[in-house]
Amino acid sequence: MRLNCELEVVYSLAVMNGGGRSASKTTRSKASVCLGKKPVQGPAGGVKRDELYLIVSTAKNVSGSKYKVKNNVTKIFAKFVHEGKATIKFKEPAHDLFISKAEPDKLKELLKVLRLTPQEQTGVELAPLLPTKMQHIEAPKSKLVVKSRGEYPIKGFPSSLERFEAVGVSLNRLDMRLLELKMLQFLDLSNNSIKSLPESLKDASLIELKLSGNKLTEFPDSICIGNLSERLKLLDLARNSLAHLSHKFSNFKSLIQLRLDCNQLQVLPRTFGKMTTLKFLSISNNKLVVLPPSFPNLSLESLDLFGNPFTASGLVRRCSDLSLPTLQELTGRVIKKYRVPYSPYVLPIGLCHYLDSAKKCLCGKACFNSFLHYIANLNLHKVSATVTAVDQSGTTKVPVEAFLCSAKCLKLWNL
Template structure:
């Protein structure tokens, strides 16, 4: 039985001599085993090997453990208090499941029972690689350097795997629970697994220059909602992003350049923390109505075939009279009535969550009038890369109206402004 973690051995007798423990945790390998392999020998020992002392320090376990402190075992921390010598063995930065198994083995060794069923280890010097400082960062920049026989270090916080011609995400990467930055740029990846959302510490996801054709809806509902801050999907084959993309509300930097995007998510304005947005060289003809709510520092929409905004060109999706479903949906939104999959069908939840909002402030779900008006992009961003070669910074933005009355009032206002 072995465990790799940080260890600090605290001598409880030092304060009686007026001394303080000045140690600090060191990376170590802990082993539980017999001092010799004699069948008659049932005494088990704990061996702690560090980089400075690879031969290790040995401690008897049978009837020698005074107490286990396991309040923070779910965080990979625990303390084993020995009777003789009077030391506390403080464990930290351990894999939770491995730590629990190790503590269970130590309890059995202390009792001296059922030791034959324990997976014991040889009490020998540790290998240098086992006690070296945990690796936090790894870059693999060629296919010949890609690890095939060995796994990625469990302690990694930053991982870059580029130019390796990967066609899919290696599942061994998705168990690295400490991962904060994952860079898979310049590969041939076509699809993202939903299990990326299990990386609850992930703040940066770089997927530049792959062959992605979609962004999974499941990722938008994962723990990435509260962790992901930087997302680079540039130079892929994306045509649309899911409606739930705007649930990634902690995004600060979003790069979508050089795709085939026909539109941006309708409620992109819900990304209240977004400060850098780049969607140059796509197929955008108009921006969604929610775009007005953004508050950016830098915006790049160069190279998109934006249409000329004309409020007279409109699409009418109104029915007279309005359907009962439309009237009910509007009432639920306007009156802020709680709703969810436990109350209404899932499809209706989507319609309610991603409804349009009229200029008058009322909601419209499936019945509305849609048009586009020009907007100076400096209204939503401090710095704007020119939209076209003519030096323009204006782009068409969608508008929706819940009734003919609202649309006519808007048109009257446009006419009056033109007359002035």
């Protein structure tokens, strides 16, 4: 059982005075960790028996350091084993092995054997320990770039893969095997012919996802809920055929950079402004006529909305009486004001949808059915440090939806 990884060894030394401990450590290096059986002479020259040993080899010490396993492993820390990390503490010698960048499945298998009782270890079938060769001491493959269709892997991908790029190789779907790679963080499938995305993409641990230049017509709601929405920092959907984004798109809580250029978007989700981590936003050459009411909540470093028509203007809807909201409206406003939690387990699903439909007045309060809906002008410099003009004339003011919740607000804003 062999494991390629990066390794750091801490030597714990007993301090003679005071009973404390001190430690020194090696630098992190590429290593081969091998678990196998080694024949050991029995007591008083008795019959030889096989015992489990762990041998750690590095470029500086190819022959390796051997660690007896039986009654010698004092502690195993495996909280981050899914990331290829673990720590193994030995009694003799008093070493702590810090393992990182290992293939998670192989690391789990090795730790499983180390956790067995001495009696259980006796029955484990492992190959004898063999001398480590230099070619065994290599880092797990973390990056794979496919430049042509003929280079595309058929038999599978290394489980240690962190970055995969297959740009312009005529792929018509997202390979499901990629989504099984637990260490994959960067995925670039730009300039292909992908028409749809699988629901299982929501469970991926990606930090960057580039899908520009494909044939996507929608971005499914199901992908906006899950691990992907928690971790993703860069999303590139430029040069597709997206005409709509749902309100769940704002669930991407860690997104820093978003590209939606050259699609068919006419509006953005009303909750778009909830993506407060967003810093770089580009939605040029779409069909936007107005920005959503939450858009001013953004605090960007760079914004590009060039090539959108932005033709909306004037009053959109006005209620007959802003001064007399319904009891349901007033209750909803209180729930939103004090952030009272709710769910379908507590309230009927219809009321949950009603509360989810809340609009935000310019005064900061919520409103539902009693409001004034109109189009205001927004200077884009108020939401971004750097702004690309929306047309050739250099305009940076665009229409944005706005709401007023009462006659008092209507008078205050002079509309």
